[in-house]
Amino acid sequence: MYIARMTDKNYIRNLRIPTKENPIRILVSACLIGIKCGVDGDSYGEYPSVLMLLNYDNVKLIQFCPEDFVFGTPREMCDIHGGNGLDVLEGRAKVLTESGTDWTEGMIKASEKMLEIAQENEVELAIMMDVSAACGNRVIYDGNRFAENKKYRIGMGVCGARLHKAGFNIISWRDYESLEILYSRIDPDHKIDKSAKDFDRHEWYIDYFKDEIDNDK
Numbered sequence: 001m002y003i004a005r006m007t008d009k010n011y012i013r014n015l016r017i018p019t020k021e022n023p024i025r026i027l028v029s030a031c032l033i034g035i036k037c038g039v040d041g042d043s044y045g046e047y048p049s050v051l052m053l054l055n056y057d058n059v060k061l062i063q064f065c066p067e068d069f070v071f072g073t074p075r076e077m078c079d080i081h082g083g084n085g086l087d088v089l090e091g092r093a094k095v096l097t098e099s100g101t102d103w104t105e106g107m108i109k110a111s112e113k114m115l116e117i118a119q120e121n122e123v124e125l126a127i128m129m130d131v132s133a134a135c136g137n138r139v140i141y142d143g144n145r146f147a148e149n150k151k152y153r154i155g156m157g158v159c160g161a162r163l164h165k166a167g168f169n170i171i172s173w174r175d176y177e178s179l180e181i182l183y184s185r186i187d188p189d190h191k192i193d194k195s196a197k198d199f200d201r202h203e204w205y206i207d208y209f210k211d212e213i214d215n216d217k
């Protein structure tokens with residue numbers, strides 16, 4: 001079974017110290033910084049752990065919403081059926097909307113555009129919205145999120161998988177430990193919160209995925 005590896009914290013620890021003249025280039029899921037590109041035309045709430053990045057002049061945020069790029073806003077909700085984002089890219093799984101429309105091809109195009117943007121901007125890190133069929137990078141829904149017995153699975157969305165395959169490092173807005181390390185690279189005065197945990201160390205994650213985690217040992 002393909003399990004997306006969790007954040008490479010050493011990579012973040014070794015990021016260069018950015019300057020105003022040469023800011024660190026970070027690709028973000030647009031909704032994480034308040035762009036109203038969610039399925040309902042909103043931004044899914046506020047994400048202070050990411051929004052704080054807007055306060056630094058040594059950070060260059062490149063925002064992109066892959067679903068808005070292809071499907072527009074507002075739009076239907078979609079999920080991956082039969083696998084994860086990598087499975088979609090390799091033809092083993094599909095992206096279907098809540099009404100059953102097949103968005104697989106459009107989502108693959110969206111992932112190609114996101115990769116193009118990452119490459120053109122030579123981004124050094126991506127921070128993505130988890131659980132999305134496009135931007136998910138740790139956990140996604142396993143099929144229809146509106147099903148009576150909705151399920152989650154470890155894995156990336158289609159755009160997350162495309163970036164990961166191309167070698168880009170990705171963290172989720174819920175990878176609080178990694179974000180703390182990132183802030184300590186950006187801001188010499190930042191005091192690391194030692195209690196911060198990445199998503200794979202959250203109680204919910206460890207409990208929900210205990211079987212997969214045990215099998216993967």
Ligand code: SF4
Nearest residue numbers: 029030031065129135
């Ligand atoms: S999670 Fe990704 S695709 Fe969904 S609204 Fe945010 S940026 Fe767009």
